[in-house]
Amino acid sequence: MDRNAGALVMRILVTGTASGIGAALMTMLGADAIGLDRHGADLVCDLADPAAIADAASRIDAPLDGIAHVAGLPGTADAAIVLAVNCLAPALLTDALLPKLREGAAIVAVSSIAALRCDWQADALDALLDGGFRALTHHAAKLAGPEAYEVSKAALSRWVVRQSAQCQPRGIRVNGVSPGPVETPILTDFRMTMGEDRIAAAAGLVGRHGTPAEIAAAIAFLLSAEASWINGIDLRVDGGFHTVRAMAA
Secondary structure: OOOOOOOOOOOEEEEOOOOHHHHHHHHHHOOOOEEEEOOOOOEEOOOOOHHHHHHHHHOOOOOEEEEEEOOOOOOOOOHHHHHHHHHHHHHHHHHHHHHHEEEEEEEEEEOOHHHHHOOOOHHHHHHHHHHHHHHHHHHHOOOOHHHHHHHHHHHHHHHHHHHHHHHHHHOOEEEEEEEOOEOOOOHHHHHHHHOHHHHHHHHHHHOOOEOHHHHHHHHHHHHOHHHOOOOOOEEEEOOOHHHHHHHHO
16 A cells, blocks of 8 residues: 555654554555564664664654554563563653654554553552663563553553653643554454453454554544644543443443
8 A cells, every 4th residue: 555645744653563553554644654663664673672772763863743652562472571562662762752853743652451450550650660671570570471461551551641741841742542452463462361252252342353544543643733632641442342341330
């Protein structure tokens, strides 16, 4: 597909562009978007490696119109790497790129409705975020894969709130998107870690799983000028799953 067709002209850095939601978002944003992934992207970077993140950030020219933190790992991966990629890499990459973001830029981080299952309080999530990569081994040793995923996404949602307040004086908006199950290559991993019945039940309540394009559309909106008065929120993109489940309870 021609990435210029009907595209928004914005210089947005998108992580996790090799497949799924990130690939769909690149199609929507057009040729000015910059893709980052472990392979097959404009910038090749291992988001579990702080040095690689710093190097990738140094190779991105200013000004940037925004960042879309889409890359993420499921609970089938090592817990330390899940925490590193899902919540700490977005924070580190954003810190490195803040000087290159224009005033009025936008940042969107892809969390998950699985974050709602995490029972960590805000102070514990703050400690994880503030401890950086050095704290990973300590926390990861106490977490199984599925729990590490939930914690990582809860921490990412917490980071959105904190970062939105920090960036507000520059007019930089920071928002989150929390999808339900989506038909991406890692949906099989979620079936393994969360249970086939749980994933199937989500589709049963709302009729199907989401598509990458549907999640990408929500991200693209939050990155756009049309969302100029939206800041510091988490947008659930789950087909109404949580609402339907709550009403049925």
